[in-house]
Amino acid sequence: MTDEIEKRIEKLKNGKVPEGYKREKGKIIPATWSCKKLGDVLQKVGKRVAVEKDVYYTQIGIRSHGKGLFYKEPVSGTELGNKTVFWLEKDCFVVNIVFAWEQAIGKTTENEVGMIGSHRFPMYRAIPNEVSIDYLLYFFNTKRGKDVLAAASPGGAGRNKTLGQKDFANSKVYLPPFFEQDKIAEILTHCDKVIKLKKQLIAEEYKQKKWLMQNLLNPNSGVRLEGFEDEWTVAIIKQLAKIKHGKNQSEIKSANGRFPILASGGEIGRTDVFLYNQPSVLIGRKGTIDKPVYIDTPFWTVDTLFYTQIFKCANPKFIYYIFCGINWWKYNESTGVPSLNAKTIESIEVSIPTTIEEQTAIANILSAADRKIDLWEQELEQWKHKKKALMQLLLNGIVRVNV
Incomplete structure (x- = not known):
């Protein structure tokens, strides 16, 4: 800055x-910004559908919180009955009047032409050179934009807060010149494209990791790391690790110390003493059955968690990945609050390489996959923060764009 x-x-x-x-x-x-009524920059459009009984129509819905349009299953004209519906036109701002206060807004594209929308989804076309629909979407996803929608939606909660279309048209907003709106929307759209790409890459990495776990942790998969030929063995967890209870938090003095105090929801404090200083796997014991967590630094954990004391015959990180593949709900011993029993866990049978070297090699490959996912997720969060900051700066006119 x-x-x-x-x-x-x-x-x-x-x-x-x-x-x-x-x-x-x-x-x-x-x-150079000006205050304008939405009715002066938007024109309501909508051609009513002459519904035919034997024709199938695809309707749209609009998600809240600015998440855009979705498609419903096609329905016949007979099923629509006397419902009033309109043909969708491209490049229009569309809003769900029932949940406008919850930012149920979107933009139609060429993809929606030929689909239909309910009378509860009014469409507005931009008056040329007055407003950019893309800019307007970003504006309505800010607090100021949400306030405008809420002010035009009087009434109580839920379906009683219906957008008044006259109130909406009379709502005043501050708008940059059209060319600046266009440039702002272009910048924020680029952020959205990068965020979407990062999400796709993360999803692909998760698929790849899932494949690796399904094959590398299964001796019968036909996939084996090069250089390893020893047979795997079946062992019970008791032969590989001891399952221990965390301790009551009252047993320690919480302070701004060096070591984390861990609970089901994560770190809840720090202390100058630690319970365990060897690599361990944490498992939700009571109240929640969470995905196992690997920790290789000294820690203290409370009694809603189990932690493992892993024996020398097993690689700790390999045991962590074995635990990640277990369906813990299968071993839940309570019909009320979820609960696991240490003896039950210790009796679970798992397949394991007989050599530490192969366990370590498998764990290293899966750890590399995790690091790659962590990197992509960090980059995704950075772009989300970047977009949020840009929306704050650009849509409030604090930063001006060069055009």
Whole structure:
């Protein structure tokens, strides 16, 4: 962030008007922005469908929280009956009037042409050079945009908060010049494309890791690491690790120490003493049966968790991956609060290579897959934060785009 932008933000925080800005109705906005009614920049459109009984129609729905459109199963004209529906047109802003206050909004594209929408989903076409539909979507996904939708949706909670279409048309919003709207939407759309790509890459990495676990942890899969020929053996977990209870939190003095105090929900504090300082696998014991967690630093854990004392015949990380493949709900011993028993866990049979070297090689491959997934997930979070920051800066006019 440049010094100029930081100084501008500081002035805005203090209620001062930076150069190139103006105060309008108590709000400080860029001098080139203007306050307009939505009805002056949007035109309602909609051609009613003459429903034919023997024809099948695909209807859309609109998800809340700005998640856009989805398609319903096709229905016949007979099933539609006397329902009032409209043909969808491309490049329109569409809103679910029942849940507009919950940001149930979207944009139609060429893909939706030929589909239909309920009378509860009014469509609005942008008046040329006045407003960008893409910009408007991003605006309505901000708090200010949500406030505009809520203000036009009087009433109580849920279905009583219906968007008043006249109120919506009379709602006033601050808009940049059209070319700036277009550029802002382009920047934020790029962020969305990168975020979507990162999600796809993460999904592919999870598929790859699943394949690796299904094959490398199964001696009968036909997939074997090169250089290993020894037979696998069947063992019970008791032969590989001892399952121990965590301790009551009252047994330690919590402080701002070096070692984490771990519970089912994660770290709940730190202490200067530790319960265990060898690599271990944590398993939800009571109240929740979570995915196992691997930890290789000193820790203290409370009594809602089990931790493992792994014997020298087994690689700790390999045991962790074995535990990740177990369906723990199968061993739940309570019809009420989920609960696992240490003796039950220790009696579970697993297949394991007879050599530590092969266990370690398998664990290293799966660990590499995990590190790759972690890297992609970190990058995904960075892009999400970047987009959030850009929306805050660009849609409020704090940062101006070069066009």
